[in-house]
Amino acid sequence: MRILVTGGAGFIGSHLVDKLMEKEKNEVIVADNYFTGSKDNLKKWIGHPRFELIRHDISRPLFVEVDQIYHLACPASPIFYKYNSVKTIKTNVMGTLNMLGLAKRLRARILFTSTSEVYGDPLEHPQKETYWGNVNPIGVRSCYDEGKRMAETLMFDYYRQYGIEIRIARIFNTYGPRMNIDDGRVVSNFIAQAIRNEPLTVQLPGTQTRSFCYVSDLVDGLTQLMEGTDTGPINLGNPGEFTMNELAKAVQELINPKVQISEVENTPDDPRQRKPDITKAKEVLGWEPKVNLHEGIPLMEDDFRRRLGVPRT
Numbered sequence: 019m020r021i022l023v024t025g026g027a028g029f030i031g032s033h034l035v036d037k038l039m040e041k042e043k044n045e046v047i048v049a050d051n052y053f054t055g056s057k058d059n060l061k062k063w064i065g066h067p068r069f070e071l072i073r074h075d076i077s078r079p080l081f082v083e084v085d086q087i088y089h090l091a092c093p094a095s096p097i098f099y100k101y102n103s104v105k106t107i108k109t110n111v112m113g114t115l116n117m118l119g120l121a122k123r124l125r126a127r128i129l130f131t132s133t134s135e136v137y138g139d140p141l142e143h144p145q146k147e148t149y150w151g152n153v154n155p156i157g158v159r160s161c162y163d164e165g166k167r168m169a170e171t172l173m174f175d176y177y178r179q180y181g182i183e184i185r186i187a188r189i190f191n192t193y194g195p196r197m198n199i200d201d202g203r204v205v206s207n208f209i210a211q212a213i214r215n216e217p218l219t220v221q222l223p224g225t226q227t228r229s230f231c232y233v234s235d236l237v238d239g240l241t242q243l244m245e246g247t248d249t250g251p252i253n254l255g256n257p258g259e260f261t262m263n264e265l266a267k268a269v270q271e272l273i274n275p276k277v278q279i280s281e282v283e284n285t286p287d288d289p290r291q292r293k294p295d296i297t298k299a300k301e302v303l304g305w306e307p308k309v310n311l312h313e314g315i316p317l318m319e320d321d322f323r324r325r326l327g328v329p330r331t
């Protein structure tokens with residue numbers, strides 16, 4: 019089985035590559051432009067006979083011969099996806115068109131990593147896959163959430179029109195080792211701040227909620243979805259729901275009881291609550307997360323301490 023992973027040098031992509039490479043029968047090709055990813059995340063595979071790494075921007079066509087495509091390429095942190103919003107749209111729309119064109123030529127199965135952001139600022143709670151969402155089409159987050167919605171549309175049109183085998187995962191906030199230290203997402207921010215003894219920046223009001231999934235659970239869900247028979251969309255996330263105030267307190271308690279918590283301004287259109295309904299993932303894939311937040315934070319802390327050069331005292 020030859021497998022293409024777009025965005026494989028990123029956080030989730032590199033963990034997925036680790037899992038795919040465990041199988042002797044798999045050959046893995048990664049295509050990445052290194053915007054938010056890094057070769058360092060894949061260093062243990064570089065030079066391996068079953069592994070190839072290509073510097074490539076997926077908003078341009080790619081010609082390779084593969085059996086399966088995991089299509090992850092897209093900046094995921096709000097800071098990075100807003101930085102060049104037009105590029106984010108090109109990556110989601112033209113990039114997904116290119117990958118679907120590739121899947122069509124090869125008759126390859128393609129899995130797309132969509133997001134809980136397709137639900138926008140949800141008016142239904144928790145969110146089921148049947149909910150159509152509450153999304154601002156002209157806001158600063160639209161390049162990402164509307165981009166992902168358009169990519170889902172493209173996936174389903176290629177499925178209906180050309181019979182392409184598609185899989186769509188709607189991923190909810192995932193965290194773990196190898197996140198960029200200055201990625202800007204909340205778990206990586208709080209852990210880096212706690213280790214550096216800088217105040218944890220809770221964006222107001224602090225009562226907004228998220229549900230955090232540990233990366234090994236998520237990667238299991240992605241491979242099970244790819245190998246299963248359901249097109250999706252399927253929510254993949256951990257239903258444990260926390261306010262940002264609660265997350266800050268958990269990080270304080272687990273990593274640095276002396277660190278301060280400060281309140282800072284938020285950014286526009288920040289969803290007020292988010293929690294996946296994972297009934298479908300349980301029924302269709304037999305999947306549910308195993309690692310809870312209090313177990314996952316210390317695992318991520320070890321990796322951040324090593325990279326920041328600050329050992330536990």
Ligand SMILES: NC(=O)c1ccc[n+]([C@@H]2O[C@H](COP(=O)([O-])OP(=O)(O)OC[C@H]3O[C@@H](n4cnc5c(N)ncnc54)[C@H](O)[C@@H]3O)[C@@H](O)[C@H]2O)c1
Nearest residue numbers: 025027028029030051052053054055076092094189191192
């Ligand atoms: N981490 C999460 O909580 C989360 C939640 C929902 C959805 N997702 C989705 O999962 C995927 C991976 O997210 P992540 O957290 O690993 O993010 P990440 O930023 O660490 O990884 C994204 C990777 O895509 C690459 N990339 C970006 N634009 C590209 C382009 N035009 N061409 C080629 N490569 C490109 C980046 O260099 C990086 O290696 C993304 O599609 C993201 O939208 C992630």
Ligand SMILES: O=C(O)[C@H]1O[C@H](OP(=O)(O)OP(=O)(O)OC[C@H]2O[C@@H](n3ccc(=O)[nH]c3=O)[C@H](O)[C@@H]2O)[C@H](O)[C@@H](O)[C@@H]1O
Nearest residue numbers: 094095096133134135190191203204207219220221226262
């Ligand atoms: O999981 C998802 O579906 C999507 O969610 C995230 O977007 P978001 O939830 O906004 O992620 P964060 O930037 O980590 O923010 C989460 C919450 O933490 C808050 N926050 C963020 C950073 C910080 O320092 N402090 C803080 O309180 C934000 O205001 C927000 O309410 C990811 O960034 C997207 O890649 C992903 O697609």
